[in-house]
Amino acid sequence: MHGKSGLVFIGLGINDEMDITVKGLDAARECGCLFSEFYTAALMGSTPERLEEMIGRPVISLTREDVESGDLILEKAKNERVGLLTAGDPMAATTHADLRLRAENEGIPTEVINGISILVAAPSALGLQHYKFGRTTTIPFVEQGYFPTSPYEALIKNFEAGLHTLVLLDIHSDEGRYLTADEAMKTLLLMEKKAGGNFFEEHPLICGLGRIGSDAAVIRCGDIHSLKEKDFGPPLHCIVIPGPLHYMEKEALKILGNTPEKLLDDY
Amino acid sequence: MHGKSGLVFIGLGINDEMDITVKGLDAARECGCLFSEFYTAALMGSTPERLEEMIGRPVISLTREDVESGDLILEKAKNERVGLLTAGDPMAATTHADLRLRAENEGIPTEVINGISILVAAPSALGLQHYKFGRTTTIPFVEQGYFPTSPYEALIKNFEAGLHTLVLLDIHSDEGRYLTADEAMKTLLLMEKKAGGNFFEEHPLICGLGRIGSDAAVIRCGDIHSLKEKDFGPPLHCIVIPGPLHYMEKEALKILGNTPEKLLDDY
Numbered sequence: 001m002h003g004k005s006g007l008v009f010i011g012l013g014i015n016d017e018m019d020i021t022v023k024g025l026d027a028a029r030e031c032g033c034l035f036s037e038f039y040t041a042a043l044m045g046s047t048p049e050r051l052e053e054m055i056g057r058p059v060i061s062l063t064r065e066d067v068e069s070g071d072l073i074l075e076k077a078k079n080e081r082v083g084l085l086t087a088g089d090p091m092a093a094t095t096h097a098d099l100r101l102r103a104e105n106e107g108i109p110t111e112v113i114n115g116i117s118i119l120v121a122a123p124s125a126l127g128l129q130h131y132k133f134g135r136t137t138t139i140p141f142v143e144q145g146y147f148p149t150s151p152y153e154a155l156i157k158n159f160e161a162g163l164h165t166l167v168l169l170d171i172h173s174d175e176g177r178y179l180t181a182d183e184a185m186k187t188l189l190l191m192e193k194k195a196g197g198n199f200f201e202e203h204p205l206i207c208g209l210g211r212i213g214s215d216a217a218v219i220r221c222g223d224i225h226s227l228k229e230k231d232f233g234p235p236l237h238c239i240v241i242p243g244p245l246h247y248m249e250k251e252a253l254k255i256l257g258n259t260p261e262k263l264l265d266d267y
Numbered sequence: 268m269h270g271k272s273g274l275v276f277i278g279l280g281i282n283d284e285m286d287i288t289v290k291g292l293d294a295a296r297e298c299g300c301l302f303s304e305f306y307t308a309a310l311m312g313s314t315p316e317r318l319e320e321m322i323g324r325p326v327i328s329l330t331r332e333d334v335e336s337g338d339l340i341l342e343k344a345k346n347e348r349v350g351l352l353t354a355g356d357p358m359a360a361t362t363h364a365d366l367r368l369r370a371e372n373e374g375i376p377t378e379v380i381n382g383i384s385i386l387v388a389a390p391s392a393l394g395l396q397h398y399k400f401g402r403t404t405t406i407p408f409v410e411q412g413y414f415p416t417s418p419y420e421a422l423i424k425n426f427e428a429g430l431h432t433l434v435l436l437d438i439h440s441d442e443g444r445y446l447t448a449d450e451a452m453k454t455l456l457l458m459e460k461k462a463g464g465n466f467f468e469e470h471p472l473i474c475g476l477g478r479i480g481s482d483a484a485v486i487r488c489g490d491i492h493s494l495k496e497k498d499f500g501p502p503l504h505c506i507v508i509p510g511p512l513h514y515m516e517k518e519a520l521k522i523l524g525n526t527p528e529k530l531l532d533d534y
Contacts, residue, residue: 014381018290021280021383022321025289054289089383091391098515101394104522112391114281114383114480116288116356119397121381124358127368130386131403135430138398157428163402213381248365255371 007077007103009090011115014236015213016045017054024113025055032080034059037067039173040095041087044236045214051085059085064174070099077108089117118212122166122238125212125219127252132243134158138168139184139239141177152191156199159243167239178235181208185228185239200224205263207240207253208232221257242267274344274370276357278382281503282480283312284321291380292322299347301326304334306440307362308354311503312481318352326352331441337366344375356384385479389433389505392479392486394519399510401425405435406451406506408444419458422508423466434506445502448475452495452506467491472530474507474520475499488524509534 008027013019020028028034036051036059043051052059066072076082090096091112103110123130135158137151155165167188169179185206192200200206204225210218210232220227242253245267253259275294280286287295295301303318303326310318319326333339343349357363358379370377390397404421407414422432434455436446452473459467467473471492477485477499487494509520512534520526 011383013288016290018293019288019381021286021288022292023283023285026285089387089391091394092387092397094396094515097394097396097519101515101518101522114286114388114391116278116381116383117387120356120359120384120386124356124379124381127358127364129361129364130359131405134402135400135428136398161402161424248361248368251368252364255368 005078005080006082006109006111007073008081008083008111008113009096009100010083010085010113011090012043012085012087013116013213014088014118014121015211016043017051019116019213021113021115024115027113028055028083028085029057030081031083033076034083034085035062035073036060036085037062038087039064040093042171042173042236043087044211044234067095067099070102073099074103074106074108077103089115092117092119116213118168118238119166121212122209122240125209125217125256126207126240127256128164128240128242128249129246132162132164133166134161134163136166136168138170139179139187140170141172141179142187142190147187147190149191149195152188152195152197155241156197159199159203159241163243165241167241169237169239178237180235181210181232181237181239182228182230184237185224189224189228203266205242205259205267207242207257208237209240210237212238219257221253221259223263272345272347273349273376273378274340275348275350275378275380276363276367277350277352277380278357279310279352279354280383280480281355281385281388282478283310284318286383286480288380288382291382294380295322295350295352296324297348298350300343301350301352302329302340303327303352304329305354306331307360309438309440309503310354311478311501334362334366337369340366341370341373341375344370356382359384359386383480385435385505386433388479389476389507392476392484392523393474393507394523395431395507395509395516396513399429399431400433401428401430403433403435405437406446406454407437408439408446409454409457414454414457416458416462419455419462419464423464426466426470426508426510429511431510432508434508436504436506445504447502448477448499448504448506449495449497451504452491456491456495470533472509472526472534474509474524475504476507477504479505486524488520488526490530
């Protein structure tokens, strides 16, 4: 994108304002107008003020409605270079991909500057092999007793195919609600009950991760029935359900996740 | 990692020296000794000189043997803070995960600073939904007529599960050999023939990507039988084989990849 107008999606990464790439930082500084959006994903280790200070420019924080309608952003981007700053990789959220297509359809040039993503950082933190991950799934908040069982079914399918599963956890940033790893483990057990399965009886090993990419990161691997009672601290959290493990992956879960050796015997 | 000695794995991202995060750059500048390794993955849009200039410090480039043995790196890391700079995310290569475990086993503190990765950037470039990707596979060079069919089987499994497949391509950096997207498509058709399958007859749509994350990125989506004759330009390349597509994903492949509409009808 070389013109003076257009829309640049800039990934901020997973933890704080230092996770942006040098390319992303330069691009942000070249924009005439900077927006940020933190409802699809949040940058928990930072604040809007620190982000502005880092970039050296004012950043206008958008609401969910602003981003979903997109009109404000697209209108601006017709006349000047607009940057949209988002946590993680900017195209990991469907809303942003949709906005990009709308811009292109309206003749507005777009550019994507990738950010580091939990999709890669979580496997990395555990020392698990990236190519052995199956599809990622997300656990929603249980609302009025309702929850789907599809995440449970997805992880079983992955396991049967010899694959690990990364489980992302629901975020309601506007209400300050972030699903915690312990809560999500309880939901997984509810899903198992509802689906009439026994996966976690045979394979109780689960990994809970908190604040990956920060100095306060926590990784706990163990039996789901005991880990579901642990406090993983402030958000964001995610979960990994290991599939069959290579020798080196077992070593990694022992060393990096303090996994009890006994639990690894069956994998 | 707060002590004065230890091993920091620093991700450089996918294209050039500007893809490092601000956190990674700061960490590199704080190391007493900096190594780089480009045989598991390469940073095609940069040079060792530009990397050194960016960091403002000398960087010692390691051979495959240096990294696989690890002795040199670990010995240094016992006495000072050593940084290992690698393309992509530093833990995506098994060799680095292995080195990290060896360091931890020897009581050397380690730290991982994530980098942007093609694992996320390729889906993003195409506007495909990340959670709809199954396991990643890699196509090796055909050596003396030999090739496995496992990548072909992996993509069919993904497709049948409703998922897309990211296909990475073999790299022999030390010989300056990088498997190209067109060559890899030919190999995929050889695999189909060897496996006695007909997947690409029914689902010929394939996406070839070159130099993602650079200004010279190319994305071509179309029939594998014609795309296999195209020149995708300088490396690195990768391939995506779309699974069943949402409406918005079809839009994305049309707009971002110039996919012929007729090809999308069957998806």
